[in-house]
Amino acid sequence: MDWKELQSASFLECTARRRALALVDEGTFTELAGPRDRMTSPHLPELGEAVSFDDGVVTGVGLVGERPVFVISQEGRFIGGAVGEVHGAKMAGVFKLALRAYDEACRRHPDEPERYRPAIVISFETGGVRLHEANAGLLAHAEIMDLMQDTKGKLPVVAVIGSKVGCFGGMGFVAAATDAVVMSPQGRLGLTGPEVIEQEMGKDEFDASDKSLISRTTGGKHKYIMQDCNVLCDDRVSAFRDALCALLAMPYEELVKYRRIGSYALVKEQMGLTALAAALNPFDAKDVWQYFGNGEADALPELGTEEFLAVARRREREV
Amino acid sequence: MALRHLEFSYDGVPGASIPREWAHSGVVGSGDMEVLLFRREQQGKVKVKVCTPVVGFDHVWEKVLGKFVADSGCGDLDLEINDNNATPFIVSLRLRQALLEARGGES
Numbered sequence: 001m002d003w004k005e006l007q008s009a010s011f012l013e014c015t016a017r018r019r020a021l022a023l024v025d026e027g028t029f030t031e032l033a034g035p036r037d038r039m040t041s042p043h044l045p046e047l048g049e050a051v052s053f054d055d056g057v058v059t060g061v062g063l064v065g066e067r068p069v070f071v072i073s074q075e076g077r078f079i080g081g082a083v084g085e086v087h088g089a090k091m092a093g094v095f096k097l098a099l100r101a102y103d104e105a106c107r108r109h110p111d112e113p114e115r116y117r118p119a120i121v122i123s124f125e126t127g128g129v130r131l132h133e134a135n136a137g138l139l140a141h142a143e144i145m146d147l148m149q150d151t152k153g154k155l156p157v158v159a160v161i162g163s164k165v166g167c168f169g170g171m172g173f174v175a176a177a178t179d180a181v182v183m184s185p186q187g188r189l190g191l192t193g194p195e196v197i198e199q200e201m202g203k204d205e206f207d208a209s210d211k212s213l214i215s216r217t218t219g220g221k222h223k224y225i226m227q228d229c230n231v232l233c234d235d236r237v238s239a240f241r242d243a244l245c246a247l248l249a250m251p252y253e254e255l256v257k258y259r260r261i262g263s264y265a266l267v268k269e270q271m272g273l274t275a276l277a278a279a280l281n282p283f284d285a286k287d288v289w290q291y292f293g294n295g296e297a298d299a300l301p302e303l304g305t306e307e308f309l310a311v312a313r314r315r316e317r318e319v
Numbered sequence: 320m321a322l323r324h325l326e327f328s329y330d331g332v333p334g335a336s337i338p339r340e341w342a343h344s345g346v347v348g349s350g351d352m353e354v355l356l357f358r359r360e361q362q363g364k365v366k367v368k369v370c371t372p373v374v375g376f377d378h379v380w381e382k383v384l385g386k387f388v389a390d391s392g393c394g395d396l397d398l399e400i401n402d403n404n405a406t407p408f409i410v411s412l413r414l415r416q417a418l419l420e421a422r423g424g425e426s
Contacts, residue, residue: 015346035343035355040401045322048372050403052347053355077348 003027007238011162012186014237016058016075019123022237023160023244024062024069031060032097033090041084043133052078055086059094064248066115068105070098073123076165082130083171088140095120095147102154119248120157122178127193128169141170148177152262156180156255158247160240161187161229166218168193180258181228182243183220184235185305189228190218212301216285221300221308225289227315230258234305265319272318325369325377327384331394333363342421345413347403352410354417355399363394371402383407387414 001009006022014022021029033039035053044051056078061070072094074081083091101118109116129137151157159178161167166188167175175181175189183189192200194208194217207213216222223229231247233239247255261270282288286297293313294300300308336358345353359366365388369380388394391414398414405413 035353036341038355038399048321050347050372051322051370051401053343053353053399053401056347075346077346077351 007236007241009237010235011184011237011240012164012235014163015077016056016073016123016125019160019163019237020058020060020062020071020073023071023073023121023123023241024064029060029062029071031058033059033093039086039090041086041133043084043136047132049079049132055084055090056081057083057087057090059090061097064119064245067248068098068101068116068118069248070094070101070118070120071123072120074125074163074171076125076163079130079132081124081126081163081165083126083128083137083140084130084133085136085140087130088137088144091122092140092143092147095144095151098155099147099150114251117252118155120151120155121160121244122157122175123160123163124167124171124175125163125165126167126169126171127165128171138170141174144174145177148174152256156248156252158182158244160244161189162220162233162235162240163187166190166193168218176228176261179256180230180247181223181260182231182233182240182247183223183229184233184240185215185220185308186235187220187223187229188214188218189220189223194218216301221312222285222289225292225294225312225314227317228260232305232309263319269318323369323371323374325371325380327367327369327381329365329367329385329388331363331365331388331396332392333394335363335393336360336395337418337421339421342417344417344420347401350404350406350409352400352402352405352413354401354414356417356421357397357399358395359397360395365394365396365398367398367400369400369402371400371404373402373404379407380410383410384414387411391415391418393418 003026038053040051056075058073072091098118098120105116157178159175159181162184168190172191194214197206198208224232231243233243289297292315342356347353367384
């Protein structure tokens with residue numbers, strides 16, 4: 001499938017490599033540390049587990065207009081997109097490259113920072129740490145969070161979430177720490193994944209076989225109402241790409257207003273939500289939607305993206 | 320417990336390689352595999368390396384890969400496979416897809 005055909009494809013069904021290729025401009029993607037470099041996990045063979053030449057993540061760089069866009073795209077079909085040592089190191093490497101590109105752009109184009117400012121886009125599809133190499137995976141998460149802070153004030157980091165596995169575990173934190181989050185209704189974002197909640201707290205607390213419950217609690221529509229997701233788009237590659245291009249076209253100082261965490265005021269806002277959750281004691285996500293002004297909460301999950309965007313009332317942001 | 324590395328060599332058709340120097344295809348999902356293909360001038364030989372967690376199916380690999388080389392009429396290739404419990408049918412399918420993609424240009 002070439003770039004043009006990919007644009008009309010379902011984002012949900014795309015492999016990590018296709019997503020990476022199609023998010024940036026046609027013919028501009030260059031994969032770095034790709035399969036030919038055979039950077040496989042040193043830990044999985046010891047456990048008799050299959051390895052992958054890219055360790056489950058596609059990394060590289062492309063262009064959106066004149067702007068270099070550094071891409072990280074996780075493959076959920078390989079061990080659930082879980083982050084091991086090599087996978088994590090490849091992600092961290094992309095951050096380091098992007099930061100160097102920012103310094104270079106400042107040096108070469110001191111008068112036009114907006115035009116040449118690099119960006120990072122992460123197409124998440126992961127359950128977080130790879131338990132087979134958990135210490136290395138955790139360290140990778142810490143390193144990536146550290147590098148994420150280094151990007152603040154320099155270059156935007158955009159999360160796109162619309163793949164089968166969703167974005168959970170430690171990578172849920174990483175996604176939350178980006179500057180902007182784009183999701184499709186099929187995208188899912190959370191910390192503790194549904195299966196783990198059920199395993200730890202029982203089926204009464206959370207029934208992980210209930211697809212609509214999972215969608216209501218972690219899906220794109222809920223995250224959009226709650227303002228955890230900034231842009232909700234259709235499950236189409238071109239829709240994600242258009243959303244990404246629109247975000248990158250914004251002045252950096254405007255784009256960073258999409259952040260959900262990262263300042264004292266934002267932390268205060270999040271703490272207010274915690275207090276609200278305790279006061280409301282909602283039984284279902286629908287109760288929360290109703291609280292934020294969606295009288296017809298039952299109808300929301302059934303609506304197409306366009307209809308949903310037209311009628312959905314979102315939580316008012318304080319910051 | 321550790322992963323197994325198998326190597327096979329077949330007589331293919333000289334010159335029946337792939338246009339580019341190398342190509343890659345597939346995802347190591349459960350019951351699936353990926354393959355790296357390299358153009359190599361070696362009197363038509365097709366050499367295959369397989370990395371798999373499965374024990375006791377070496378002769379099946381030899382037959383499935385041999386049939387792929389014979390049926391596809393390929394040659395002058397090195398293949399490297401990462402397998403995750405793919406069935407013989409899936410292996411044949413993925414190899415044919417990989418060769419098609421490598422020859423068709425776009426992935």
